[in-house]
Amino acid sequence: MRIGLLGTGPWARAAYAPALARHTALRFAGVWGRRPEAARELAGRYDVPAYDDVDALLADVDAVAVALPPSVQAELAVRAARAGRHLLLDKPLAVSVAEGRAVVAAAERAGVASVVFFTARFQKEPEAWIEEQAAVAGWFTARAQWLGAVFTSDSPFAASPWRREKGALWDVGPHALSVLLPVLGDVRQVPAAAHGPADTVHLVLDHATGASSTVTLSLTAPPAAAGADVELRGEAGTAQLPGSSEGAVPALARAADALLTAVRTGRPHACDASFGLRVTEILSAAQARLSDSGE
CATH class of the missing domain: 3.30.360.10 (Dihydrodipicolinate Reductase; domain 2)
Incomplete structure (x- = not known):
């Protein structure tokens, strides 16, 4: 499965890029970032293309892995799902319920698989x-x-x-x-x-x-x-x-395995976008409770 990486920050460099590059059932197909120079630098480390246009990357892959701030992730996940691309996402899925629901709705309409990387669930x-x-x-x-x-x-x-x-x-x-x-x-x-x-x-x-x-x-x-x-x-x-006993890279490889299994079987993983949405809903309720308390 051809997979592209969206994001070039510390988490993308330390975890996502090495996990995608080492995975034997994935082809690391390119990098896009909000800073083109950072995308070129990271892509160069792994001898993959750097993309200035996210839609051009989406046209060349089967799936995307997203290592971006949650609001940016939510918007791009919707865009990728609408393009028919499977989703390997990070937590939190989104920082608003509306954004999270938009990701789930787009994935469901497009029939694409999704996995949200909650680290402990894959160690x-x-x-x-x-x-x-x-x-x-x-x-x-x-x-x-x-x-x-x-x-x-x-x-x-x-x-x-x-x-x-x-x-x-x-x-x-x-x-x-x-x-x-x-x-x-x-x-x-x-x-x-x-x-x-x-x-x-x-x-x-x-x-x-x-x-x-x-x-x-x-x-x-x-x-x-x-x-x-x-x-x-x-x-x-x-x-x-x-x-x-292991760090984030092996755990991310298992998250990628889970995405591949969901694509192959059509059965959603327990940590899919719907679960990510539920976590966002609970965190939003907690945020409202903190505001209601006047603290």
């Missing part, structure tokens, strides 16, 4: 743990902490305008939800939300299974305090999300 140990815990009945509550040091370290993502604007809720919130939802069920409501230090937010979630969860999200944690932790408690006792 071996976390993925296996999520599947195992989803089969266990009687979970009572969960605690999730996703604490990043993006704005308190030399992270290459610290200069990201959309992360500066939207903060941890929208950047690492999707990660936490991608783990909690398949285990505890959909979120019926967000009963409480409050701000912590800097961009830190605290959420209380009410799940369809009757369980509740608390979620703490931050991109401004002290580097020594950064990390991700999910703990479940219920009738079976306790369970903790394991760490991963």
Whole structure:
């Protein structure tokens, strides 16, 4: 399958481009970016064409991988779907429900497959743990902490305008939800939300299974305090999300595998654009709760 990359930033360079180039069932077919010089530089590393016109790239591929800010991603995903191109997208799918719905509607109308890259859902140990815990009945509550040091370290993502604007809720919130939802069920409501230090937010979630969860999200944690932790408690006792033995590139390769399988079988993956939309809806509800609280 010929796949083009939209985006040239740190995430595109560190994860997407190497994952696409190494995948044996994909042909990395080109790069487009909002900065043509960056697209030429990245494309040159992998000896693939750089495109100044996104529609020209869409005409030459079967699928696109998108490593762009969510609002830019949503617009281009709609455009790619309308051109009949399958979609390998990043989280969050969008930062507004309307944008997310537009992506889902375009993919459904065009009959194209989609996969949204929620990292933990494609890493071996976390993925296996999520599947195992989803089969266990009687979970009572969960605690999730996703604490990043993006704005308190030399992270290459610290200069990201959309992360500066939207903060941890929208950047690492999707990660936490991608783990909690398949285990505890959909979120019926967000009963409480409050701000912590800097961009830190605290959420209380009410799940369809009757369980509740608390979620703490931050991109401004002290580097020594950064990390991700999910703990479940219920009738079976306790369970903790394991760490991963691998980085983003192998996980992205599995996301590409999932897209290829969805294309071949016609069966949607659990992390398709519809799931990405649901995550956007929950995050939007949390954002509204934060606004309602007056904080």
